[in-house]
Amino acid sequence: MNAKLLSALTATAAATALFGASAPAQAFSFGTNGITFGQNQDVQFNFKESHGAFKSSLAIYEVNGFSLTNVANLFSETKSSDNGGEYDWKGTLGNTVVDSGPVVFKFLANKVYTLGLSSSYDGSDKGMVYSTSGLNLNVASTGNQQAVFGQSSLLWNALDKETTATFQAAGSFTDGMASLFNGTTLIGFDDRGNTNDTDFQDFTVSAQAVPEPMTMTGLALGL
Template identity: 50%
Template structure:
């Protein structure tokens, strides 16, 4: 077989077997909102929770009128109790103890605008919600309630660098997202009350790509066998 042709088939085979769909060309992922120009699936992983609130992390669609709407299968994590062992471990919550994962992945639809919302209760009473999109939080306060690319600061201490962690790129690797769960300006602003991470999920191979890969491998085997016989 012609060497150039063989190289071409080998490259096509590698692409078909290991290649994935390219990332979205344009996106927003941060305190200005979450949006992609093509459908994009992200995988979410839990880090930790801190504090006495019992919280649920959900995905909301941001409507044109600025209001938010909960989406189907948009619940990612929910706390079944405020922490693992209360004050014994500093009111820290971990996955499988205080926290349950409801959905592992979520597909963001093209050209829709989304936000992450942390909805909390305290001793059974509504403690309000904070959003990863700053403009959706209460006016007249420090409206930033999430950081992207950071797990926040020390418990009970103001995280001075919060305003420098405004966005991340989940298409190139895992992005940490950490929340301050107090919606008013008198919170401790440590931005470590609920910590997760997000990363892109590779698109599965198509049947056409698998067929191309099989054909390429078969052609390469035939070529090797022919060269062995001729030798």
């Protein structure tokens, strides 16, 4: 067999084993360590649900060290919840978040990104948390985990969505790359409200890679 083709097929098999057949071989990170891809990658985001009394907005930021630039706004709450404190201030699409269908964003190759959730309460700014743990500096100048990434149904079923109980398994949900290309990744944020209760259900969205069918074919053919 042609050595170039064999090498390409080996790379294809490795990428398939890691991320599934539809994933680009250069995919790098989609989780609490940051968001970056080895080639341009479209990702579709959908709002899932929110909880808590804060009013929040989610955006995508390009990261250069600790310099962040807002490159896309995803979803914004128009009020704190659908019906006051019912079901731990539950907010849904079409009520608390309106005019927000799926949003597709193109992540550019080799750039570093993060998701940022800004919050307010009764007109008072309550700060920002990021999906990249290292950007959530605390008094010890170390990063706090303020987001979880995981296979959508697995993480959704694990979260306690109607109480403020601490999500004890947060450390097990830090990487959403595999599910991004094989189904859907769920991303849940803790907004540091309620003395940073770390319930990770304050703002949840889903993410799914928009497939490019020719990517793996081109790799196998050595194109």
